[in-house]
Amino acid sequence: MDDHDLLRYSRHILLEEFGIDGQARVSAGHALIIGAGGLGSPAALYLAAAGVGRITLMDDDAVDLTNLQRQIAHADARVGQPKVESAAQAMRAINPRITVQALQARADEALLDEWVAQADVVLDCSDNFLTRQAVNAACVTHGKPLVAGAAIRFDGQLGVYDLRDPQAPCYACLFPREAQFEETRCAVMGVFAPVVGTMGTLQAHEALKLLAGIDGGLSGRLLMFDGRQSRFDTVRVARDAHCSVCGHRPAPTAAVGG
Structure with missing residues (x-):
């Protein structure tokens, strides 16, 4: 870490819980972000600003005019561009010293298997149940911590599934992949712009x-945000020993918090 980095990240380094060692781990880390929309935009910009050394964005969509009300990584001049390229441009403008990889592709099983294995942390900023289940399954397979967010209308939720810990639940423990959930999309139901900003920042x-x-x-808890009342609540989430995704997973080799 040179003098430029010591100055740039000084407000993190001043934190007793963070310090130089924490910043060094962040600078050496690799974050994989699935989705470069409402949740992925603030998440990507903050991780870039904080100096995460390598950030990979995965999304197959293009910037649309209707996105600009809430997807703050994009701009009017970039309507029609791939979202990953638009977001990468914004991230590099904030912090040119980090490495940003833009993958314009849908997060399918094969691609997730390849890229989750390389990541130190995975952020699920997608907007559909099938993708969330696929991301979770890949994180279970590779023992990677997953930060999963969601937002619709005035409501948001956030879960951390630290799959390095054999006792931690996975996403499917709470939302079984064999269950039937009605998809709710922003295009149909609407979303209050700061709600996605709140959840993506978290x-x-x-x-x-x-x-x-x-x-x-937050591992082992689900955080819920009521944007109408500006109120947060949490509920405990236990691992399901009979979960069809993680019920028989072996203890991973990575050290928790390492």
Whole structure:
């Protein structure tokens, strides 16, 4: 870490829980972000600003005019561009010293298997149940911590599934993949713009703590945000021993918080 980095990240380094060692871990870390829309935009921008050394964005969509009300990584001049390229441009403008990889592709099983294996933390900023289940399954397979967010209308939720810990639940423990859920899309139901900003920022918050090795994360709890009342609530989430995804997973080799 040179003098430029010491100055740039000084406000993190001043934190007792973070320090130089935490910043060094962040700078050496690799975050994989699935989705470069409402949740992925603030998450990606904050991780870039914080100096996460390598950030990979995965999304197959293009910037649309209707996105600009809430997807703050994009701009009017970039309508029609791939979202990953638009977001990468914004991230590099904030922090040219980091490495940003833009993958314009749908997060299918094969691609997730390849890229989740390389990541230190995975942020699920997608907007559909099938993708969330696929991301979770890949994180279970590779023992990678997952930060999963969601937002619709005035409501948001956030879960951290630290799959390095054999006792931690996975996403499917709470939302079984064989269950039937009615998809709710922003295009149909609408979404209050700051709600996606709130949840995406909290995803960056939790991901940075995981990368820096800071205790006190959300693993084992689900955070729910009521934007109408500006109120947060949490509920405990236990691992399901009979979960069809993680019920028989072996203990991973990675050290928790390492």
